[in-house]
Amino acid sequence: MVRFYADENFEAPVINKLREKGYDILTALEAGNANQGIPDEEVLAFAIQENRTVITLNYNDFKNLHKRDSNHHGIVICISTRRKEDRDDLVERIDLALRDKESLDCELIRVNRANAVL
Numbered sequence: 001m002v003r004f005y006a007d008e009n010f011e012a013p014v015i016n017k018l019r020e021k022g023y024d025i026l027t028a029l030e031a032g033n034a035n036q037g038i039p040d041e042e043v044l045a046f047a048i049q050e051n052r053t054v055i056t057l058n059y060n061d062f063k064n065l066h067k068r069d070s071n072h073h074g075i076v077i078c079i080s081t082r083r084k085e086d087r088d089d090l091v092e093r094i095d096l097a098l099r100d101k102e103s104l105d106c107e108l109i110r111v112n113r114a115n116a117v118l
Contacts, residue, residue, distance in 0.1 A: 002074065002098050005052035007043050008034045014078070017091040026052060040065060048072050053104045055094075066108040074104025078111045 001023065006015055008028035015025050028034045033046065040061045047054045053074035056062050062075050076098070078090060093111050098104070 002076075002101060002104055003050075003052045004055045004076070005031070005043075005047040005050060007040075007054060007056045007058065008038075009057050010055055010078075011057070011087065013087050014091055014094075017087070018094065021091070021095055025055070026050065044072055044075070059110070063108065070106045070108070072106065074107045074109070076104070076109045076111060 004018075004023060004025040006025055006027045010027070012027075015027060019025055028038075028043070031046070031050075033043075038046075040058065043056075044054055044062070044065055051073055053076060054062065054072075055076045055078065057078055059077050059079075062077055066072070066075055076094065078094065090111065097109055097111050
């Protein structure tokens with residue numbers, strides 16, 4: 001199963017629900033990296049060092065990082081949501097997209113909530 005590193009802006013309720021499904025998630029707070037204004041390049045470098053896939057809400061910056069260099073353990077970009085119903089749907093969509101994957105090496109995956117427009 002994919003091992004995640006959640007950047008500091010990723011939604012805690014979604015993290016908790018993914019953990020309930022068995023996902024291994026290290027948060028920026030747990031790693032001692034929260035509230036420090038760490039650049040996205042360093043967030044990705046930390047995830048690479050820890051053999052983890054970044055999970056983030058930061059679409060543009062991480063998409064661009066992936067385009068520059070896809071030598072990483074994966075990036076999953078999700079669409080932010082505030083409503084509980086949408087969070088539950090997002091968790092299910094993440095799980096469905098990743099359920100059968102052992103590795104996301106060099107991959108960028110975008111997970112939208114229902115009816116999301118980018």
